[in-house]
Each structure stands twice: as C-alpha cells, then as structure tokens.
Amino acid sequence: MKREEAVTYLMDQISDQTYSALCWRISYYGISHKVKLPKAVIDLYNQCVNKKEKYNGISTAAIMSGIWFHF
Numbered sequence: 001m002k003r004e005e006a007v008t009y010l011m012d013q014i015s016d017q018t019y020s021a022l023c024w025r026i027s028y029y030g031i032s033h034k035v036k037l038p039k040a041v042i043d044l045y046n047q048c049v050n051k052k053e054k055y056n057g058i059s060t061a062a063i064m065s066g067i068w069f070h071f
Contacts, residue, residue, distance in 0.1 A: 011047060016055035023052040 026045045030037050037045075 016051050019048045019051040020055050023048050 023045060026037070026041060
C-alpha cells in the first residue's frame with residue numbers, strides 16, 4: 001500500500017466530529033502558542049477542514065430546526 005493510499009484509508013475511517021475537534025485544536029494551538037506550525041500539520045488541517053465545515057453546517061442546521069433532540 002502506497003503512503004497516499006494509507007493516508008486516504010485512515011482519513012476515511014475518522015468520523016466527522018473528530019475532524020471538527022481536530023481542526024479546532026490545531027487552530028487553537030497555533031494561535032495560542034504563536035508558533036509556526038509544521039507543514040505536515042498544515043497539510044493535515046487542509047485535508048480535514050472540508051469535512052469539518054460539512055459536519056458543522058449539518059449539526060447547526062439540525063440544532064436550529066429541532067431535529068437534533070428527536071434522536
């Protein structure tokens with residue numbers, strides 16, 4: 001298995017909520033510690049941010065519509 005295939009496989013196994021938490025923590029760490037993040041961390045953030053935005057949009061819409069509390 002090539003490295004790109006392995007990364008894609010691992011990224012597919014992570015839940016959307018985990019993407020949201022991971023992106024928040026990367027952002028918070030970079031801002032609060034005022035350090036330049038390594039390229040690998042920035043690449044990870046860029047891979048996660050799309051799924052994070054999708055999850056945050058769906059959860060916000062569900063909360064605002066009242067559907068969230070029915071499950």
